[in-house]
Amino acid sequence: MSSKGIRIEGLKKRYGGGDTAVHALKDVAMDVAPGEVVGLIGPSGSGKSTLLKCLGAVIDPTAGRMTLGDEVIYDDGWKVRDLRALRRDRIGFVFQAPYLIPFLDVIDNVALLPMLAGVPNAEAREQALELLTALDVHHRARAMPSQLSGGEQQRVAIARGLVNRPPVILADEPTAPLDSERAMAVIRILNDMARKFETAVIVVTHDEKIIPTFKRIYHIRDGVTHEEAGEGRGFD
Amino acid sequence: MISLAGRDILHAWGKFVFTGIGLGLLIGVTLTMAGVYRGMVDDGRALLDNSGADLWVVQKDTLGPYAESSSVNDDAYRTLLAMPGIAQAVxxxxxxxxxxxxxxxxxxxxxxxxxxxxxxxxxxxxxxxxxxxxxxxxxxxxxxxxxxxxxxxxxxxxxxxxxxxxxxxxxxxxxxxxxxxxxxxxxxxxxxKDNDAIWQSRRRTGANPAFNRPGVPDLLDAVIASQSTNAFVNAVLVTLEPGHAPEEIARSVGRWKRLTAYTRPQMEEILVGKLIATSARQIGMFLVILAVVSAAIVAFIIYTLTMDKIREIAVLKLIGTRNRTIAAMIMQQALALGLIGFVVGKITATFAAPLFPKYVLLVPFDSIAGFFAVLAICVLASVVAIRMALRIDPAEAIGG
Known part of the structure; x- marks a missing residue:
């Protein structure tokens, strides 16, 4: 596998200590190449959310190693200092619900990230508009989130996740509230964007409709990941 | 960087404006209360200014004529006029x-x-x-x-x-x-007195053998005549000739005339420091209560507005927004609310002041002090919401 994208080796996460310690992640290994979309599936309580939070630099793992692009971001207790900047610049998030900022219009919802990184407003909006055009929602650039359909909101959310060109996108149940047609449209967009922007995409899902679309799937069970080949149906 | 606070306010301007108007009415009451106090002080000063006196000569050891009752013989002014340095005694x-x-x-x-x-x-x-x-x-x-x-x-x-x-x-x-x-x-x-009281008084005097002596028939008439006239005034207002220090003349009056004389600063101290001191404390208490209530209202409103945005704040933190940006957003909203409230309050107080039965004096200093007090209250009131916002875990944006 490529050295770009995201690589996780021997990742562990323990909550608490002593007899009451909970080992949420026991041995997680993943390697997702740029431009690749992989599925992460598992039953409730298997450690999916904990893994997502570790990948998203929201909580610290207990042990293991994570590499993002060329940069080691966690290595057995050592971690990069500025996790906030890491999340802003190097990780894109797409949530189950779009969670757009209701008081910002579409273009500023997307442009907010580069603005937070210090990019001038006009330039940030240009970047945002470019992505909105790629996702075919540029005509709603000045609309408020409440004026968009569910599918449009999700596309805007994907644009927000991509706007800083992160090496990895973490998508948490991105198709859960959508019907089959829209769910497939979202997965198609994620695949297109992954290829176009050379981004590794990890999709956490329970959605039976979209599981056959992944070429590789990571199953997580009792805190341990197992890789298997997927069907990769529909996205060559 | 765009103003998150400004965008949020524009997005929910109706809520902000109506909340600001409610807060503004409270601030208006606060400014008016301050104006009532200023009016009382100004009334006291106007009273002294309009009397045109340099000294107030009153009954010995009293704080008359405004703060306590005072009786001075109505011929005392003649002896005062004889004193050096006194131009007029009325x-x-x-x-x-x-x-x-x-x-x-x-x-x-x-x-x-x-x-x-x-x-x-x-x-x-x-x-x-x-x-x-x-x-x-x-x-x-x-x-x-x-x-x-x-x-x-x-x-x-x-x-x-x-x-x-x-x-x-x-x-x-x-x-x-x-x-x-x-x-x-x-x-x-x-x-x-009323006619009945005069009649009763005459009857009692007539029944008193000390005043109604058979051998001195005019004594009773003299006593009754003295009872029906009033030879007292409340004060003598004195103006001084140029070049004479009021304090010196006041001391001299006190020493030689068995009266008490107050200078303008002393009389002002009696009026402002004593006569309206209780009212001032009362108003001060009201101002403190109103400030606390205003702070509580702003805190509650900002806290509620922030609570409504927990998920958005979690998303903002997850995508890398600095804590200080989020704190600034909340504080700016609190300040905006205070600003709207102050403008509404100032307008309310300005238009309401003339409707009050007593003089309400709105001085610029109070408005400026009130403005900064409102801003300070809003900053303090936003602290609770900011603490809550900073405790929001970015992981809340991620399910599970």
Whole structure:
């Protein structure tokens, strides 16, 4: 596998200590190449959310190693200092619900990230508009989130996740509230964007409709990941 | 970087504006309360200014004539005039009472002014209509705030007076409009009893063997005559010749005349520091309560607005927004709310002040101090919401 994208080796996460310690992640290994979309599936309580939070630099793992692009971001207790900047610049998030900022219009919802990184407003909006055009929602650039359909909101959310060109996108149940047609449209967009922007995409899902679309799937069970080949149906 | 606070306010402007108006009415009440206090102080100063005196000579060891009752013999002014440095010494009486005009009943301070001419202490220094009192009895000059008009006949005790002149800003320290009448009438009004009381008094005196001696028939008449006249005034207003220090003359009066004399600063201290001190503390308590209530309202509103945005704040934190950006957003919203509230409050107070029955003086200093107090309260009130926002875990944006 490529050295770009995201690589996780021997990742562990323990909550608490002593007899009451909970080992949420026991041995997680993943390697997702740029431009690749992989599925992460598992039953409730298997450690999916904990893994997502570790990948998203929201909580610290207990042990293991994570590499993002060329940069080691966690290595057995050592971690990069500025996790906030890491999340802003190097990780894109797409949530189950779009969670757009209701008081910002579409273009500023997307442009907010580069603005937070210090990019001038006009330039940030240009970047945002470019992505909105790629996702075919540029005509709603000045609309408020409440004026968009569910599918449009999700596309805007994907644009927000991509706007800083992160090496990895973490998508948490991105198709859960959508019907089959829209769910497939979202997965198609994620695949297109992954290829176009050379981004590794990890999709956490329970959605039976979209599981056959992944070429590789990571199953997580009792805190341990197992890789298997997927069907990769529909996205060559 | 765009203003998150500004965008949020524009997005929910109706909520902000209406909340700001509610807060503004509270701030308006606060500014008006401060104006009431300032008005009381100004009334006290106007009272002293308008009396035209350099010294107030009153009954020994009293704080008269405004803060305590004071009786001075009405011939004391002659001996004061004989003292070096005193230019004018004029008797004056003050009596707060209900003055009637037909069915109208006005609380007023009736001032008895000595015969003379405009410009001597005690007289209204200027008129806005009519003329000064020129007759020895039954004419009056009233402050326009009393509601009296030229030609009105007003009743003070058993006598009626014709309003011949109107003046302005002549009020007592408690804001009651003044009605000026001739001194003799005022002295009579202060001690005038009803007919039954006079009859009873004469009967008691007549029954007293000490006054009704068979061998001294004129004694009873003399005693009764002395009982039915009033030879006292409340104070003597004194002006000084140039070059004489008021403190020195006041000390001299106290030493030689068995009276107490107050200078202007001392009288101001009595009025502001003693007479209206309790009212000032009362208003101060109200101001503190209103400030606390305002802070609680702002805190509650900002906290509620922030609670409504927990998920958005979690998303903002997850995508890398700095804590200080989120804190600034909340604080700016609190300040915006305070700003809207202050503008509404200032406008409310400005338009409401003239409607109050007593003088409400809105001074720029209070407005400026109030503005900064509102901002400080808003900053403090936003602290609770900021603490809550900073405790929001970015992981809340991620399911599970």
């Amino acid at each position: 008797n004056v009486t003050y009596l707060t009472m209900q003055v009637r005009r037909g069915d109208l009943d006005v609380r007023a301070m009736v001032v008895g002014i000595a015969p003379g001419r405009p410009g001597i202490p005690g007289w209204p220094p200027y008129l806005v209509a009519g003329r000064q009192i020129t007759r020895g009895h039954y004419e009056a000059v009233a402050d326009i705030a009393s509601g009296f008009r030229l030609g009105d006949r007003v009743a003070i005790r058993r006598n009626h007076y014709v309003v011949v002149g109107l003046t302005r800003r002549m009020v007592s320290s408690s804001g009651d409009p003044m009605v000026f009448i001739p001194l003799k009438d005022a002295q009579e009004a202060q001690f005038l």
